[in-house]
Amino acid sequence: MAYVAVSGGEEAIEASIRLLEYYRSGTDKDLDLEVIKEKMGLLVDRVMSEAGLYSKAYAALALKQCEGSSDEAVFLLRAYRSTLKRDYETLVADTEHMRIVRRISAAFKDIPGGQILGATYDYTHRLMNFALEKEDAQGLRDRMEQMIIEQTPVQPEPCTRVSEELKKEGLIDSYEENNGQPFDITQNLLEFPASRSARLQTLSRADTGFLSGLAYSVLRGFGQVHPTVGELRSGYVQLEVPYLEEEGESLWIGEIMLTEVEVFNEADDKEQLKLACGYGAVMGRNENKAIAMAVLDHELDTEGNYPAQNEEFVLLHGDSLEMNGFISHLKLPHYVTFQSKLDAVRKTRRKEHD
Amino acid sequence: MxxxxxxxxxxxxxxxxxxxxxxxxxxxxxxxxxxxxxxxxxxxxxxxxxxxxxxxxxxxxxxxxxxxxxxxxxxxxxxxxxxxxxxxxxxxxxxxxxxxxxxxxxxxxxxxxxxxxxxxxxxxxxxxxxxxEPQEEVTKxxxxxxxxxxxxxxxxxxxxxxxxxxxxxxxxxxxxxxxxxxxxxxxxxxxxxxxxxxxxxxxxxxxxxxxxxxxxxxxxxxLAFDDIPFEREDFAGKRCRLCGSTDTYLDEIFDSNTGERYYQCSDTSYCKEVRSR
Incomplete structure (x- = not known):
């Protein structure tokens, strides 16, 4: 009760926004959008994935606008998304024909199509590279482009998924292929028990940190055993929309980068020992999120009392916009409700003293 | 706009x-x-x-x-x-x-x-x-x-x-x-x-x-029981320090300089209207 009812809100807000602009101005150097887009690629990917809007240019703009806060950037993109009309829905995207830039399996050494290590920080030593403090950006870019030119291009082959072989053997049968109309979580209230399409959409848009923490809890003991990454692949997926003039024809509208993961677990099938599969797919190069998603997808199929096995717990608390919105609302005035609480406490105490 | x-x-x-x-x-x-x-x-x-x-x-x-x-x-x-x-x-x-x-x-x-x-x-x-009950499926x-x-x-x-x-x-x-x-x-x-x-x-x-x-x-x-009626917040004996109303919801305000506690209408536009009457 230290301050009187907040008034003069309008001027205060304006001053606050000016101060934000001051913080954002930072230095006399401009933050080029191309630089954010091309040199902060993983941050851009994370923001696009949590926003559920694939646009590197807008993600970069959003990051510039909010001092690089990933949750603020997600917020900006989601709000912008609300204003856009949905004209088309793409056909089911085929990840088998993904133009793969990285593909690994922790389950099999030899997989049809082969493993491609691609670009990964996994095997780098995380030593601060002080040489980057003063880097010749132009020189670096030239060297890298020269390196690419010297390579001989290879025509990408479509790769069937590792799980395909196991499915043929009858070892995995958790889900039938389903290309029906998915539940749309952006236009409907999520209801429980949730359909698998609703579950996968929710997980795919969820906050990276939330999914990672939950999946970690599963691995540490608050869940089923240690899953095996059957396959992780990143690459470009082609998107098409139906061509309205001609039945059965479609139009290519572009490509997006996806990371797709399948994890294998032992399934508790009473009759026969089988494998179960968890699936993860996220926008961009966002590997830990995709793995965490796959772990949780499987965990939600498991009966039990751990947090990661509770559908409502997992699906309702991981949305960046929702969690950050509700947490930040605690900063709003609560004078009336607090007064009411105070009144209830005082009355009860009075009653007890009587 | x-x-x-x-x-x-x-x-x-x-x-x-x-x-x-x-x-x-x-x-x-x-x-x-x-x-x-x-x-x-x-x-x-x-x-x-x-x-x-x-x-x-x-x-x-x-x-x-x-x-x-x-x-x-x-x-x-x-x-x-x-x-x-x-x-x-x-x-x-x-x-x-x-x-x-x-x-x-x-x-x-x-x-x-x-x-x-x-x-x-x-x-x-x-x-x-x-x-x-925390679960939506159950409350429904x-x-x-x-x-x-x-x-x-x-x-x-x-x-x-x-x-x-x-x-x-x-x-x-x-x-x-x-x-x-x-x-x-x-x-x-x-x-x-x-x-x-x-x-x-x-x-x-x-x-x-x-x-x-x-x-x-x-x-x-x-919701209330037959013998225990519903009870609202109680501002008996208190009044708005600005407009004098005794029948409104009051915010409690504590003056940290004087240690004094006083009340004023939470509905600020109503309070202004009463004062201008």
């Missing part, structure tokens, strides 16, 4: 969809209608349910009033007004009787509202049974079966333990003898205003994606 966005921000299809949900809510008073809540440039948890109701209803000819904690000047109210002004051409007012749509957080205005007006309430947690069934024993039990236990029902704001009500409803975090002081009112009350929960309504002349009863 900024031209680069649609009138009232959302596209027309979204607004129509929200209005359809409102119609359903009006048809089944107290029932929580699910809807495809859209993301807004304002934070989830900051009144986005209410804002979506307002945006879907507002048009030329409307006059808007927005209050937070009873105050027109509170930061969140100012912010919401600024947003609606950005994407519509409607005038804003602080006078309750001049407004056609009033959006509010945590209060119902002191001036009784008329049949020409809609009060839009912002709701953080629409589910009144959430305090006794409880509503369907009118299985309200757990919440009655909660009230009873509170009586046994403390000798009083200790709920502050968000005191649950029974609507038309059918659905138990969360009136949003208004103080108990405001609950009776919901009963048999002249105006339409709309409740919007953006993050939880629910809309519900109390149409005019609806029976709304705050």
């Amino acid at each position: 900024i031209d680069s966005y649609n009138y009232a921000f959302l596209d027309e299809g979204s607004k129509r969809e929200i209005r359809r949900s409102i119609l359903k809510a009006v048809a089944i008073p107290g029932y929580q209608v699910p809807f495809g809540s859209r993301e807004l440039p304002i934070g989830r948890g900051w009144g986005t349910g209410g804002i979506q109701l307002t945006l879907s209803l507002i048009g030329p000819g409307d006059t808007l009033k927005v209050i937070d904690q009873g105050s027109d000047d509170s930061v969140n109210a100012v912010n919401i007004k600024k947003f609606v002004k950005m994407c519509t051409d409607v005038p804003c007012t602080i006078h309750t009787k001049d407004a056609t749509i009033i959006q509010t957080r945590h209060r119902i205005p002191e001036v009784p509202m008329t049949n020409e007006q809609i009060l839009v309430l912002q709701v953080p947690i629409p589910e009144p049974l959430r305090i006794v 069934k409880m509503h369907a079966e009118m299985d309200y024993a757990p919440i009655w039990l909660q009230l009873y236990e509170s009586l046994i333990k403390y000798g009083k029902i200790t709920i502050g704001s968000e005191y649950p009500c029974m609507v038309e003898d059918r659905y138990i409803m969360n009136p949003s975090p208004i103080p108990k002081f405001d609950n009776p205003k919901l009963h048999n009112s002249q105006c339409l009350y709309l409740f919007g929960a953006g993050r939880e994606k629910k809309i519900y309504a109390i149409p005019p002349h609806t029976k709304v009863v705050s």
Whole structure:
């Protein structure tokens, strides 16, 4: 009760926004959008994935606008998304024909199509590279482009998924292929028990940190055993929309980068020992999120009392916009409700003293 | 008004969809209608349910009033007004009787509202049974079966333990003898205003994606036992230091310099009106 009812809100807000602009101005150097887009690629990917809007240019703009806060950037993109009309829905995207830039399996050494290590920080030593403090950006870019030119291009082959072989053997049968109309979580209230399409959409848009923490809890003991990454692949997926003039024809509208993961677990099938599969797919190069998603997808199929096995717990608390919105609302005035609480406490105490 | 966005921000299809949900809510008073809540440039948890109701209803000819904690000047109210002004051409007012749509957080205005007006309430947690049952799947069934024993039990236990029902704001009500409803975090002081009112009350929960309504002349009863009546916050012997009212909800203000404690109306525009009479 230290301050009187907040008034003069309008001027205060304006001053606050000016101060934000001051913080954002930072230095006399401009933050080029191309630089954010091309040199902060993983941050851009994370923001696009949590926003559920694939646009590197807008993600970069959003990051510039909010001092690089990933949750603020997600917020900006989601709000912008609300204003856009949905004209088309793409056909089911085929990840088998993904133009793969990285593909690994922790389950099999030899997989049809082969493993491609691609670009990964996994095997780098995380030593601060002080040489980057003063880097010749132009020189670096030239060297890298020269390196690419010297390579001989290879025509990408479509790769069937590792799980395909196991499915043929009858070892995995958790889900039938389903290309029906998915539940749309952006236009409907999520209801429980949730359909698998609703579950996968929710997980795919969820906050990276939330999914990672939950999946970690599963691995540490608050869940089923240690899953095996059957396959992780990143690459470009082609998107098409139906061509309205001609039945059965479609139009290519572009490509997006996806990371797709399948994890294998032992399934508790009473009759026969089988494998179960968890699936993860996220926008961009966002590997830990995709793995965490796959772990949780499987965990939600498991009966039990751990947090990661509770559908409502997992699906309702991981949305960046929702969690950050509700947490930040605690900063709003609560004078009336607090007064009411105070009144209830005082009355009860009075009653007890009587 | 900024031209680069649609009138009232959302596209027309979204607004129509929200209005359809409102119609359903009006048809089944107290029932929580699910809807495809859209993301807004304002934070989830900051009144986005209410804002979506307002945006879907507002048009030329409307006059808007927005209050937070009873105050027109509170930061969140100012912010919401600024947003609606950005994407519509409607005038804003602080006078309750001049407004056609009033959006509010945590209060119902002191001036009784008329049949020409809609009060839009912002709701953080629409589910009144959430305090006794965390799972949505279960509470939905409880509503369907009118299985309200757990919440009655909660009230009873509170009586046994403390000798009083200790709920502050968000005191649950029974609507038309059918659905138990969360009136949003208004103080108990405001609950009776919901009963048999002249105006339409709309409740919007953006993050939880629910809309519900109390149409005019609806029976709304705050939960209570036959021998333990419902009790509002008590301001007996206190009065507003500015306008002298003794029949309004009062904010308690503590002067840290003098150590003095005094009270003033939470509904600031009502307080101003009384003073100018």
